[in-house]
Amino acid sequence: MxxxxxxxxxxxxxxxxxxxxxxxxxxxxxxxxxxxxxxxxxxxxxxxxxxxxxxxxxxxxxxxxxxxxxxxxxxxxxxxxxxxxxxxxxxxxxxxxxxxxxxxxxxxxxxxxxxxxxxxxxxxxxxxxxxxxxxxxxxxxxxxxxxxxxxxxxxxxxxxxxxxxxxxxxxxxxxxxxxxxxxxxxxxxxxxxxxxxxxxxxxxxxxxxxxxxxxxxxxxxxxxxxxxxxxxxxxxxxxxxxxxxxxxxxxxxxxxxxxxxxxxxxxxxxxxxxxxxxxxxxxxxxxxxxxxxxxxxxxxxxxxxxxxxxxxxxxxxxxxxxxxxxxxxxxxxxxxxxxxxxxxxxxxxxxxxxxxxxxNEGHPAAWRAVQFCEYGPVRAARTNRYKLSLYPDPAMNLLFDLEEDPEELDNRYGDPDLGHIRDELTQLITGHFSSFREEQFDGATVDRLPRYNPLEAWQPNAGHRH
The missing domain is CATH 3.40.720.10 (Alkaline Phosphatase, subunit A)
Structure with a gap:
């Protein structure tokens, strides 16, 4: 070899x-x-x-x-x-x-x-x-x-x-x-x-x-x-x-x-x-x-x-x-x-x-159980069962039980029975993106980011293209 x-x-x-x-x-x-x-x-x-x-x-x-x-x-x-x-x-x-x-x-x-x-x-x-x-x-x-x-x-x-x-x-x-x-x-x-x-x-x-x-x-x-x-x-x-x-x-x-x-x-x-x-x-x-x-x-x-x-x-x-x-x-x-x-x-x-x-030479210790994603100001955390997506407007936030709802059609964000899941994932998102960020590139502050294209996907008028 x-x-x-x-x-x-x-x-x-x-x-x-x-x-x-x-x-x-x-x-x-x-x-x-x-x-x-x-x-x-x-x-x-x-x-x-x-x-x-x-x-x-x-x-x-x-x-x-x-x-x-x-x-x-x-x-x-x-x-x-x-x-x-x-x-x-x-x-x-x-x-x-x-x-x-x-x-x-x-x-x-x-x-x-x-x-x-x-x-x-x-x-x-x-x-x-x-x-x-x-x-x-x-x-x-x-x-x-x-x-x-x-x-x-x-x-x-x-x-x-x-x-x-x-x-x-x-x-x-x-x-x-x-x-x-x-x-x-x-x-x-x-x-x-x-x-x-x-x-x-x-x-x-x-x-x-x-x-x-x-x-x-x-x-x-x-x-x-x-x-x-x-x-x-x-x-x-x-x-x-x-x-x-x-x-x-x-x-x-x-x-x-x-x-x-x-x-x-x-x-x-x-x-x-x-x-x-x-x-x-x-x-x-x-x-x-x-x-x-x-x-x-x-x-x-x-x-x-x-x-x-x-x-x-x-x-x-x-x-x-x-x-x-x-x-x-x-x-x-x-x-x-x-x-x-x-x-x-x-x-x-x-x-x-x-x-x-x-x-097959070993298993990395404590492999993570959460996948984090971001797109502009939108941030998400996904476990084997739940997925939380947080938006600048909290009214848009989404929480799905992927085991019961794999097609992600039933938003459980406001469900009190899943409040502990929502809060735990919110804390994990906050911690993750606090640890992995450069201030000038932080997606939470999109107004300070450079212009990438004429119709950035998080802009409200972006959705009105037909």
Whole structure:
């Protein structure tokens, strides 16, 4: 085995945990991802800290939450936005730490943390989707190879896959590789995917089992108001086709690693930035699919799978809670990166490495029983049974008993029988976000935060877009 193994990180966009076979979906086609899970380790309770693109990605790259790294909403790419601003310039991020360990670092696909048309922080090489929006799944598209524009035609997912394969084939064989593959095929618009894939799902009544009761705690916004909602059957077929495209990408990378004799020794990680609703309770999208913002299970649950047969104890399905701050620490641990005491104190990451769980070498003491999330001023705590979401307006606060009400339709916040649960979780939220915050980035004070996009999801007028 190599002393420092290759690490391939698939960071897909909008790929919900429920939309994979290994997480229980019998309709979708994810044979390659399922293979990773079957022979690796699947985290059954994996979450995003923030259910929207840029903050989630920043959290994974820094091991810190939005109230620490300062990215609280998606970063706009409109003509009047500063698309080349480096939002993490004051952070030492994951590829930088791995590069200092001797890794070569490469990025293909989506980044969405600024630096849209320039070289990416910490990466030796990058070929990424440009800032033009919307992003379609086929046709001409501007990429940036470092700072050089490059027009690519054809299927977007395939172009990203080809770049990932190129990095694998041309890499320095004497140095370990950290490769991030940022697939986009599961993001809206839910149309334009390969017909050969979409037709696999048509006529199968893919929406038959979707919960139909309308989400009662907010109005629809953004993707939830798109014409997609008028033909949910076709939209979900297209979403599943996008999932299948990504699965093909995973298979192509696995095949290339196998051809190089590196498949079993490398670490392949499959995850996404956040979850997604596809017609569930009338919602399309993630945390900003409603106003006020939502923290529903399908928005915050993500797939998280690890595959490295030579290094991990495979065929595990772990039930511990894990999020992207833990993933950050686990990757560092796997690569042998050890930050100094001063560096750890400066980072102040809430995450912990769960590598001992993956290798069967031990169980980290007192693993947490609560998952914390934030999106702008909205904060949430989730245990195995209860979830509390706190809003700036207390009248909007939500408390759900996930055991009795898994679809989150019965708000128990004012129920005196659950008053002790409400108070305990409120205290936990207060303590957590007091410990992990930088004053200038604290999500509780959104009026002091920088502008991320023209229609920030916590603004009252954000909900009136149709």
């Amino acid at each position: 190599n002393e420092s193994p290759d690490i391939i990180l698939f960071l897909s966009d909008d790929h919900a945990a429920w939309a994979t076979g290994c997480y229980g979906n019998s309709r979708v086609r994810t044979g390659n991802i399922d293979c990773l899970a079957r022979n690796g380790v699947l985290m059954a309770n994996a979450f995003t800290v923030t259910p929207v693109c840029s903050p989630a990605r920043a959290t994974l790259m820094t091991g810190r939450i939005p109230s620490q790294h300062g990215v609280h909403d998606y970063i706009g790419t409109a003509p009047d936005d500063d698309v080349d601003r480096n939002w993490l310039a004051n952070e030492t991020i994951l590829p930088q730490l791995l590069r200092a360990r001797g890794y070569r670092t490469a990025l293909a696909g989506k980044w969405h943390l600024g630096q849209e048309r320039v070289a990416k922080q910490g990466f030796d090489q990058s070929c990424t989707i440009g800032p033009e929006y919307p992003i379609y799944h086929q046709g001409p598209r501007q990429f940036y190879r470092g700072a050089e524009p490059e027009t690519r035609d054809g299927m977007l997912a395939r172009n990203i896959t080809e770049e990932a394969l190129r990095y694998l084939r041309e890499r320095d064989r004497n140095a370990p590789l950290f490769l991030v593959v940022g697939q986009y095929a599961t993001h809206s618009p839910w149309k334009g995917h390969p017909e050969r894939l979409a037709q696999m799902f048509r006529g199968k009544e893919v929406t038959k089992e979707l919960p139909v009761e309308q989400y009662p705690f907010g109005i629809l916004m953004r993707e939830s108001t798109d014409p997609t909602r008028l033909d949910p059957e076709e939209a979900l077929c297209q979403y599943y086709a996008g999932v299948a495209e990504i699965d093909e990408s995973v298979g192509a990378v696995m095949d290339e690693l196998a051809a190089q004799g590196r498949l079993d020794d490398s670490l392949i990680i499959y995850t996404s930035d956040h979850g997604l609703n596809c017609g569930h309770h009338g919602l399309w999208g993630k945390g900003n699919a409603t106003y006020p913002l939502n923290m529903v299970e399908r928005s915050i649950r993500v797939p998280m799978i690890f595959h490295s047969p030579d290094r991990l104890m495979g065929r595990q399905r772990r039930t511990e809670m894990a999020d992207h701050t833990d993933l950050f620490q686990t990757i560092l641990d796997f690569a042998g990166v050890v930050e100094s005491k001063d560096e750890r104190e400066l980072r102040n990451s809430p995450g912990r490495s769960f590598l001992p769980l993956l290798t």
